[in-house]
Amino acid sequence: MIAYYSNLAMVTSAVLYLLAMTLHAAEWASARTAAVAEPELAVVGAGAPSEAPAPPASQRPTPNPRTEALGRTGLAITMIAAATHVTGVVLRGVAAERAPWGNMYEFITTSLAIAVIVYLVLALKFGMRWLGLPVTLLLTIGQGLAVTVFYVAVSDLMPALHSVWFVIHIIAAATSGAAFNIGAIAAILYLIRSRAEERGGLRGYLSRIPSAETLDRVSYRFHAFAFPLWTFTIAAGAIWAQYAWGRFWGWDPKETWSLVTWIIYAVYLHARATAGWKGRRAAIVAVVGVISFWFNFIGVNLLVSGLHSYAGI
Amino acid sequence: MKPLVSWLRFIWTTLTSMRTALILLLILGIAAMPGSLLPQRPTNPVGVADYLRAHPDYGPWLDRLDLFDVFGSAWFAAIYLLLFISLIGCILPRTAGYLREVRALPSPAPGRLSRLPGHTAAVLEGTDAATVLDAAEAHLRSQRYRVRREDDSISAERGYLRETGNLVFHICLVAMLIGLAWGSLFQFKGTAIVVEGQAFSNTLTQYDDFGAGAAFSASHLEPFTVRLDSFDVRFETGPVQTGAARDFNAHVSVSRPGESETTGSLQVNAPLQLGGDQVSLLGHGYAPVVTVKDGNGEVAFSGPVVFLPQDSNFRSDGVIKAPDARPERLAFQGVFLPTAVSGGASGMVSAFPDALSPELLLNAWSGPPKQETGAPENVYALDKTGLTQLMSEDGNPVSVALTPGTGYKLPAGLGSITFDGWKRWVKLQVSNTPGGWLVLGSVMLAVLGMAFSLTVKPRRLFVRVSGPGAAGARGDAGSSPADSTPDDSGVGIAVSVAGLDRVDGRGGLAEAVAALASACGIGATLTPTEDEEKR
Numbered sequence: 001m002i003a004y005y006s007n008l009a010m011v012t013s014a015v016l017y018l019l020a021m022t023l024h025a026a027e028w029a030s031a032r033t034a035a036v037a038e039p040e041l042a043v044v045g046a047g048a049p050s051e052a053p054a055p056p057a058s059q060r061p062t063p064n065p066r067t068e069a070l071g072r073t074g075l076a077i078t079m080i081a082a083a084t085h086v087t088g089v090v091l092r093g094v095a096a097e098r099a100p101w102g103n104m105y106e107f108i109t110t111s112l113a114i115a116v117i118v119y120l121v122l123a124l125k126f127g128m129r130w131l132g133l134p135v136t137l138l139l140t141i142g143q144g145l146a147v148t149v150f151y152v153a154v155s156d157l158m159p160a161l162h163s164v165w166f167v168i169h170i171i172a173a174a175t176s177g178a179a180f181n182i183g184a185i186a187a188i189l190y191l192i193r194s195r196a197e198e199r200g201g202l203r204g205y206l207s208r209i210p211s212a213e214t215l216d217r218v219s220y221r222f223h224a225f226a227f228p229l230w231t232f233t234i235a236a237g238a239i240w241a242q243y244a245w246g247r248f249w250g251w252d253p254k255e256t257w258s259l260v261t262w263i264i265y266a267v268y269l270h271a272r273a274t275a276g277w278k279g280r281r282a283a284i285v286a287v288v289g290v291i292s293f294w295f296n297f298i299g300v301n302l303l304v305s306g307l308h309s310y311a312g313i
Numbered sequence: 314m315k316p317l318v319s320w321l322r323f324i325w326t327t328l329t330s331m332r333t334a335l336i337l338l339l340i341l342g343i344a345a346m347p348g349s350l351l352p353q354r355p356t357n358p359v360g361v362a363d364y365l366r367a368h369p370d371y372g373p374w375l376d377r378l379d380l381f382d383v384f385g386s387a388w389f390a391a392i393y394l395l396l397f398i399s400l401i402g403c404i405l406p407r408t409a410g411y412l413r414e415v416r417a418l419p420s421p422a423p424g425r426l427s428r429l430p431g432h433t434a435a436v437l438e439g440t441d442a443a444t445v446l447d448a449a450e451a452h453l454r455s456q457r458y459r460v461r462r463e464d465d466s467i468s469a470e471r472g473y474l475r476e477t478g479n480l481v482f483h484i485c486l487v488a489m490l491i492g493l494a495w496g497s498l499f500q501f502k503g504t505a506i507v508v509e510g511q512a513f514s515n516t517l518t519q520y521d522d523f524g525a526g527a528a529f530s531a532s533h534l535e536p537f538t539v540r541l542d543s544f545d546v547r548f549e550t551g552p553v554q555t556g557a558a559r560d561f562n563a564h565v566s567v568s569r570p571g572e573s574e575t576t577g578s579l580q581v582n583a584p585l586q587l588g589g590d591q592v593s594l595l596g597h598g599y600a601p602v603v604t605v606k607d608g609n610g611e612v613a614f615s616g617p618v619v620f621l622p623q624d625s626n627f628r629s630d631g632v633i634k635a636p637d638a639r640p641e642r643l644a645f646q647g648v649f650l651p652t653a654v655s656g657g658a659s660g661m662v663s664a665f666p667d668a669l670s671p672e673l674l675l676n677a678w679s680g681p682p683k684q685e686t687g688a689p690e691n692v693y694a695l696d697k698t699g700l701t702q703l704m705s706e707d708g709n710p711v712s713v714a715l716t717p718g719t720g721y722k723l724p725a726g727l728g729s730i731t732f733d734g735w736k737r738w739v740k741l742q743v744s745n746t747p748g749g750w751l752v753l754g755s756v757m758l759a760v761l762g763m764a765f766s767l768t769v770k771p772r773r774l775f776v777r778v779s780g781p782g783a784a785g786a787r788g789d790a791g792s793s794p795a796d797s798t799p800d801d802s803g804v805g806i807a808v809s810v811a812g813l814d815r816v817d818g819r820g821g822l823a824e825a826v827a828a829l830a831s832a833c834g835i836g837a838t839l840t841p842t843e844d845e846e847k848r
Contacts, residue, residue: 155553159561163582224767228760235756243582246593246744247502248752250356251384256349263342267335269767274331300349 003095003154007147009088010109014143016081021136023074028133028205030067074132075123078139082116085143089113096154101170102161104301105150110171112142115178122182128218130209134185165240172236176229177293180265183222184290187283190215194280216279219286220272227265234258257296264289328395329402337396344392348383351375355382397490404483411476418461419470422775429775429811431826435835436805442778445808445833449776452832456825458774467776472815478765485759492751501525501533502744508600508617509736512540515590515743533745535588540566542576544597544737548667556626556666563594563739579739589745596740598622599629601649601673604720607638607728614638617736620649621693626663627651632695633675633730641679641727646695648674649735653714661714673715673732677703677723703727772822773813774829780806808833 089109093100100106119135122128157166194212196202209215237258238248249255268285271277277285327333352360361381365372379386426432437445442465449467453460458469503523507513515534517523547560563579567587579585585592600617607613613635620631633645648661653672656662661674680700690696703711703724713721720731810833812826 153553155551155557156549156559158558159581162560162580165582228763228767231756231760231763235753235760238756239753240582242591242749243584244593245595246584246591246742247746248749251348251353252356253349256345260342260345260349263338263345267338267342270331270335270338274335276332277335 002091006088006091006095006154007151009084009091010143011147013081013085013088014140014147016077016084017136017139017143020074020077020081021133021140023070023077024133024136027067027070027074030064030070031205031208071129071132074136075129078116078123078132078136079120081139082113082120085109085116086113092154096156098157099167099170101166101174102155102157103150103152104297105146105152107170107174108142108146108150108297111174111177111181112139112146114175115139115181118178118182130189130205131182131185134189135182138181138185160244163240163243165236165243169233169236169240172229172233176226176233177297179222179226179229180290180293183219183226184287186215186219186222187286190219190283191280191287194283216283219283223265223268223286223289227262227269230258230262230265234262253300254296257292257300261289261292261296264292325402328399331403334396334399334403337392337399341392341396344383344389347380348389351380351383353381353383355385393490397487400483401487404480404487407476408480408484411480414476415473419459419468419773421461421463422466422468422777424777426775426777426809426811429813431823432809432811433826433830433835434807434809435830436780436807437834438805440806440834442780442806445778445806446776449810449829449833452829453774456828465778468773469775470771470773472769472771474765475769475771476766478762478767478769481762482759482766485755485762489752489755489759492748492755495748495751496526496746498526498528499533499748500744500746501529502742502746504595504740504742506598506619506738506740507539507541508619508738509541509543510617512538513741514538515587520743534743535569535590535745537567537569537587537590539579539585539592539741540568541739542566544739546597546667546737548665558666561594561597579741589747590743591745593742593744594739595742596622598738598740599627599649599651599668599671600736600738601631601647601671602733602736603633603645603673604731604733605633605635605638605643605645605728606730607635607643608640608726610728611639613643613728617738618647619692619738620647624663625666627666628663630693632693634692634695635728636683638728639682642682643723643728643730644678644680644695644700645730646676646678650674668735671717671735675711675713675715675721675730677711677713677727677730679703679723679727770821771815772825773815774825775811775813776808776829776833777810778806778808808835810835 089100089106092106092109096102101110115135116139119128119131122131189209190212193206193209193215196206197212210218234255237255241250241255242248264285268282268289271282271285352364354361364381365376368375375381379388383389423429427434446462446467450460450462453467453469456471458471459473461468501524503520505513505520513519515537517531517534542564544564545560545562546558549555549557549559561581564576565579565585566574566576567585568574569587577585579592579594581594584594598619598621600619602617603614604612605614614633614637618631618633620629622629627649629649629651631647631649633647635643650661650663650672651668652663652665652670653661654664661672678695678697678700683699705711705724711724715721715730715732717732717734720729722729810826810830812822812829814822
């Protein structure tokens with residue numbers, strides 16, 4: 001019964017994230033029309049009035065009230081979705097009578113719950129609502145995949161997971177995963193914004209997100225937080241492996257890809273301090289890093305068989 | 314000689330440059346990928362053989378490139394060794410520079426502060442330079458800055474832990490590699506299958522497979538004996554993930570020379586630690602207990618026979634050999650089904666991994682006695698040379714299904730076999746990797762160092778005063794910031810404050826400068842600069 005409510009909460013949150021994403025997309029679109037008067041309005045999603053008032057042709061640096069309203073509504077819906085999402089994760093743990101991190105479904109829902117909480121803190125405390133569209137996009141895709149592809153019913157853990165390291169290793173992985181993803185979003189926005197700044201045509205939503213320099217700094221901060229934690233995740237996993245399998249490193253596919261991910265982020269951190277690599281190249285490395293992280297999470301579990309294959313998926 | 318030296322110097326500087334290190338890191342990452350996507354010999358020799366059979370065209374080429382043993386290959390070692398040389402080449406000069414820096418005072422304040430971020434200036438009256446600088450110094454020291462005080466200026470710096478952390482991290486990586494190298498020289502790892510009621514003694518002959526580093530010798534094996542008293546398993550019986558393993562518990566008795574026998578339990582995440590050797594529980598399976606009588610009515614074989622699991626429901630294959638049976642030696646190929654059900658066209662299958670209704674399916678073979686050659690024989694495979702399959706009266710091969718307690722009389726009076734019951738076996742791994750603590754310690758210290766190097770904010774703050782009381786004031790240079798109102802002729806002294814962050818990506822400089830300014834007695838508003846944009 002509890003498991004049923006957990007599932008219900010997860011699915012609801014996925015739908016709400018989709019709604020929030022639509023609203024943020026509408027926010028971006030309306031900001032675009034606000035800055036440059038284009039005859040054809042961009043597709044406006046749910047929640048937007050069908051008869052959009054024709055924006056004045058003048059370039060306006062400040063957003064129109066409708067843009068603002070869309071953004072605020074999107075944020076409000078994200079908050080409701082986050083509450084539902086966290087409830088879903090907690091109920092899952094209650095239903096399973098253990099920490100809810102025993103399989104891919106539980107891992108991805110927990111990691112995304114951490115991500116959405118971090119985003120809400122950033123948006124409410126630090127005025128970083130501009131992360132709204134990419135973050136809700138990530139949440140929609142992630143939560144959507146979780147409830148459709150990765151879903152497995154509640155069950156006990158296999159013996160290899162009976163360990164305190166289960167909690168330590170996985171919460172560290174989920175937290176650093178959340179931070180890597182938000183860092184990657186900032187890196188992608190940096191790439192878009194810095195290109196726009198070079199071309200000189202800062203229009204629409206791009207004029208409302210922070211400068212490329214700030215985006216780079218935000219991205220760095222998330223990576224600087226996530227990287228030591230990721231190192232710790234690997235080390236904790238190695239300690240656990242020593243207990244469970246009698247060796248701390250065995251080039252299991254999951255271990256290998258954790259190391260590959262680690263190396264890519266090490267390259268990112270060094271690139272930021274190297275002339276010629278600073279900026280765009282470093283940001284691209286960060287994006288490659290998050291792709292590697294996702295491959296390690298999904299690809300290794302589904303494509304390659306190894307010791308980290310638990311519970312089917 | 315000269316060209317050689319300059320050439321070596323060129324190699325060294327190239328190798329130790331950040332750019333090379335970056336490229337090497339990237340190459341290392343890319344090089345590790347095939348090791349996870351292709352089957353690897355050390356962990357999956359069967360997979361490699363299958364792959365080579367499936368791809369006879371390019372498989373051998375991949376093999377020639379060591380792509381089936383990436384992490385043991387020379388080219389992979391070359392990459393990480395180059396990387397570590399590059400790393401050492403980076404650490405040495407940086408450590409030297411760092412040691413110089415921490416021993417020296419911060420470098421003097423620049424002459425003109427007005428170009429620096431957060432610059433604030435004011436003319437203060439009713440005070441003198443020494444008082445202002447005293448106040449500034451006290452403030453800076455309370456903020457744990459290192460302070461260089463001169464007659465007319467203060468230069469302060471903090472955040473040395475950033476470079477400390479950076480160096481600790483990189484040195485720890487080298488220590489970790491040393492630990493890994495040490496471990497790989499002396500390590501050993503072996504597995505052995507032990508049936509309930511039987512024991513394993515830690516000597517080389519008792520291992521089913523064994524691998525060790527170059528510096529290993531058999532005397533490194535910790536003397537001990539582990540007897541498996543019983544093995545409990547629990548499988549998921551609920552509707553979700555039915556049959557998944559839930560709990561394994563091996564009850565063991567351990568005896569070591571000079572100590573009385575102790576009992577303990579061995580679980581998946583709770584290995585036994587015996588001296589330096591670790592005994593882990595890696596797997597389990599079934600061993601049917603059978604008694605084979607020969608044509609003369611003598612017991613030719615009796616006891617458990619280890620069968621190897623073939624699927625997740627523990628359909629297990631094995632071979633029962635009775636080479637001493639007379640007049641004909643006997644052998645059986647068997648399939649053990651812990652929970653036997655009819656699987657339709659595929660015959661009998663196992664429906665659950667636990668032994669709920671076990672059955673033993675057998676084919677029988679016989680042949681004239683074979684001369685003992687002493688040559689090792691695979692206990693899990695049947696060498697059929699010299700053997701003929703027994704046929705039943707209807708002309709089909711003998712195929713019997715036994716339940717515990719039942720038996721079968723072989724045709725032509727060759728003997729009989731009874732299925733007495735079954736036991737479980739466990740696969741134990743004994744391993745020892747010295748240097749593990751060096752690796753673990755280095756990694757943990759490296760994480761700590763990394764946290765410092767990524768979070769500590771190195772920052773420099775400056776105060777410069779001029780006017781009466783500022784002995785040795787440097788004329789106009791520092792005293793007349795363009796945007797203040799210089800009043801050198803009066804009784805007031807001009808005070809300017811500024812700061813500098815050496816690492817970008819840091820906020821809070823403006824606040825730090827403002828705090829310093831107010832400590833100096835400047836109730837000034839900030840001179841905002843572009844750098845001080847909020848996050």
